[in-house]
Amino acid sequence: MSSSPSPPLSLSSLSGLSEESFVAAVGGVYENSPWVASAVFTNLKPLSITSIASLHAAMKEVVETIEEKKKLELINSHPDLAGKAALADELTEESKEEQSKAGLNSLTKEELEQFTKMNEKYKSKFGFVFILAVRNATKYTILKSFEARLKNTRMKEFEECITQIHKIAWMRLLTILEPADTGFLTCHVLDTASGKPANDMDITLERLSGTGPLGVIGSFVTNSDGRLTSGRALTGKDFSVGIYKWTFEVGDYFAKEGAKLAGTPFLMSVPLVFGIDDPEDHYHVPLLCSPYGYSTYRGS
């Protein structure tokens, strides 16, 4: 198996596949467990997959309904994080890439020992391996999670490992398949000091990481309803997994509104950094602001 990534498959191209080809395509998203893809092929026949989300849901359903003994096997078919398999270069391509992205292939000797010790402690307490979706995590986060999860009960950890496995599957599907064209990003700015939409506020959007060009990818102005005059800020392929940043020119807005502002206002350019994990979904990321505070949240 070569490590050069293949171009992502379209969802429609999955439809005509034989079981063998389907399993070849997506059988690796559950580690060493192609039977998940096989079962999905059988359950969904004839295949007509319209979103990564629906394929993921079908695979998840297969896993959720198997017996606990089989779930335990699934858990234990994962390698230790930074463990012997990694040292011996025996990881699956997928695991190798993920562990390396998290920096686990370049641990110091001390760090390696720490991981080994925690892996042993975890396995001896719970009877299965520690699983964490590490693609976007740092060594530091992984160690902190490790410590925290060692305090759980076995049952809680068992559930947590299955949850992490589904998350790993999701992230692997995202690298293999082209998402459906359904996702988009919207915004809304509300002036909570005046109880009205913030009209004529300048906003820029940057992609800090992820698929597509980085840097400023959009400049917007709000309309009298506080929404972007262009409606959606990102759609289609531009709406990709990654980390994004709004910058709201809150200071300019309130200056124009005649708000009493300090010489150095409390708020001027307000940055808002957020992740897009599901490229097929709608992300509404609004700002509620006054000259002295603001709120944001993933809305709908």
Next chain:
Amino acid sequence: MSSSPSPPLSLSSLSGLSEESFVAAVGGVYENSPWVASAVFTNLKPLSITSIASLHAAMKEVVETIEEKKKLELINSHPDLAGKAALADELTEESKEEQSKAGLNSLTKEELEQFTKMNEKYKSKFGFVFILAVRNATKYTILKSFEARLKNTRMKEFEECITQIHKIAWMRLLTILEPADTGFLTCHVLDTASGKPANDMDITLERLSGTGPLGVIGSFVTNSDGRLTSGRALTGKDFSVGIYKWTFEVGDYFAKEGAKLAGTPFLMSVPLVFGIDDPEDHYHVPLLCSPYGYSTYRGS
């Protein structure tokens, strides 16, 4: 008059001054109106000024209680923004520096015409000059404010000009005097998903602009009450006028807490950029966060 800035005066050094020296020191903060400083000298005699804020309040009080005719004179002792006085290099040192900081000394011909036109329109409508504290403003903000304020009534604009004049005075005092040692910065992080203080969250503090070293100026961890283990993040001279940025490691925190997070979490490193205008005051700048949203505000 030379444009090289003098080192700031200590507040205590004001106490021994004669009226003449006092007016020489702070008489320029109200444009071309040393009589404000004179009146303060008389009102507060013997001088014992313990904070910039109290001196500013005393000067403001003098201005607020004069007759409207005198206030009009005060307004009209200010130059046009980007006007003839600037071209003829006849501005006070203070105005020159402020207008240049806002980029008004490097306008294009078109911009200059636009400013001239708006100045004329404003003066003919209201009978006095347009005043805006421009030290932290851009050409763009100034023009937008200009447009917005042209729609006001004369009385509202009169009041607004006086408000701006007090703001200019405040900013000039900050460049002349060393602030009292009373200001400080605190933080607090609350986990609104669990209704408890966010323990063991990493936070960094950067100075983006202002007095003192720029870049990262502090690294903190929250304690079990969600506050910085070190108590105050900035005190004394380090707590200076400028623009600052907290970065809260919200993603790491919720990962440790075992929150259900997406592969690319909605929130990871949360930036919070805020201005400090009053170096003698307490700024409490907290974060209320869940994995999917947060609020911040200037607290107390």
Next chain:
Amino acid sequence: MSSSPSPPLSLSSLSGLSEESFVAAVGGVYENSPWVASAVFTNLKPLSITSIASLHAAMKEVVETIEEKKKLELINSHPDLAGKAALADELTEESKEEQSKAGLNSLTKEELEQFTKMNEKYKSKFGFVFILAVRNATKYTILKSFEARLKNTRMKEFEECITQIHKIAWMRLLTILEPADTGFLTCHVLDTASGKPANDMDITLERLSGTGPLGVIGSFVTNSDGRLTSGRALTGKDFSVGIYKWTFEVGDYFAKEGAKLAGTPFLMSVPLVFGIDDPEDHYHVPLLCSPYGYSTYRGS
């Protein structure tokens, strides 16, 4: 003039009116100043008024553009609050009703003295009468406002009085005219702990005061987008000026969601009381909630 209220006029019935009838209908909304209505009649001829808001805007425009001397006359055509005119029963019908609603016709002797003293103080400081839209205010609020406003400058108070006069006009128009059918109430509930709309939450709506039946006037359930399955909660005549109350069954919702709740949860039935002032406008009054906190605001 009789004090029995006439039934409200439809907006369309204004269209055919002569100037005399139009002024008879709405000339009283600016106290003792029928010339405002006359000017509007002239400006808008032929009359075609489609909303109370547009009529109010036209009247306001007339007032805003007159000279300051004329504005001063307008201010001074108002009676003192709880003043001699009231004692002598010489108020306009409109003022009488408003002052009585605020309890100003049943002051104790001490309260009357206090009002008289403040009226005198105010008039001697500013040269005009104190004006406050009192229809929804209590004696207590009025006195507190009085105290606060005595500290303003003359110009600020002049502006404030004009602002209050426009507000009085608005409230008087609302008692005279049937609003246009454009207003409605919507809701949205977001679960900020999970970053998703709150599905299947029970909500009730009560009218606490105002036009129309009091008590529970609607029971709703949120859909998968966190909005009311019925769309708008109130429309048409039911959407009237008054005080309303949502009750959100937040505790039940989070119990169903499997959130970790205390035996006595921090939040169970969450009440949200809000006023509707403009029956022709859209009020969006959402809830952003986690098991341990919530936000609300007038949205759009």
Next chain:
Amino acid sequence: MSSSPSPPLSLSSLSGLSEESFVAAVGGVYENSPWVASAVFTNLKPLSITSIASLHAAMKEVVETIEEKKKLELINSHPDLAGKAALADELTEESKEEQSKAGLNSLTKEELEQFTKMNEKYKSKFGFVFILAVRNATKYTILKSFEARLKNTRMKEFEECITQIHKIAWMRLLTILEPADTGFLTCHVLDTASGKPANDMDITLERLSGTGPLGVIGSFVTNSDGRLTSGRALTGKDFSVGIYKWTFEVGDYFAKEGAKLAGTPFLMSVPLVFGIDDPEDHYHVPLLCSPYGYSTYRGS
């Protein structure tokens, strides 16, 4: 055993008890499982219990560290909700009281059938009984929870039952023991439109249910730091388990502040209803408000 409730025991009175008496006192908080209390007696000997929270933590620790088989027995020592044991009047005193408080002793025939069916479905899916802390729940919430939890995996439900059992134990301890004197209630009001503490706002506190007199139990005014002039709103025995309500006079406050308010302001008296579950803890329940919106949360 008689059903008349005994007066609560003081924590100090537990110290001198023999194992037998200790188990007699608190052995019933884990249903039919006095061995939990016995184990705590042994672990903590000599007994010195300073808070209900610490006793609960010790009991919880005992349960968390037993084997899964023993946990299953603990789960199954609970009766069905509204099940045969209830009909046959064979419940423990504690369960009887709790089920009756939730209205489960007065179900209609249809409701009884629904409960019976769900109990059977649950037991046949998971192999143990459905457990829910019902003391503060309604029939409706219980049924909704039942439905939601039937969709979980066995492991998740196992964990959930144990969680509910700890919650039942906590609520039973609260009925048996006098809490330590450490709990109190505080408040803070911040004006987010002006970025400053809300000074001089009136607040009332009511107890809507729980231990102690119901109705208004406190009237407060905020100081210049936005806190109650009296510091703590409730302390000692007055700070008891129950449901409470703040009413903030936000409308009056903003009127005094000179905020532009509508004739019928959006916010006037703002109610905030919250539960106190832990009488030994600090509850900080603040309000962040502007004229058009507010936030609240359990703070610290």
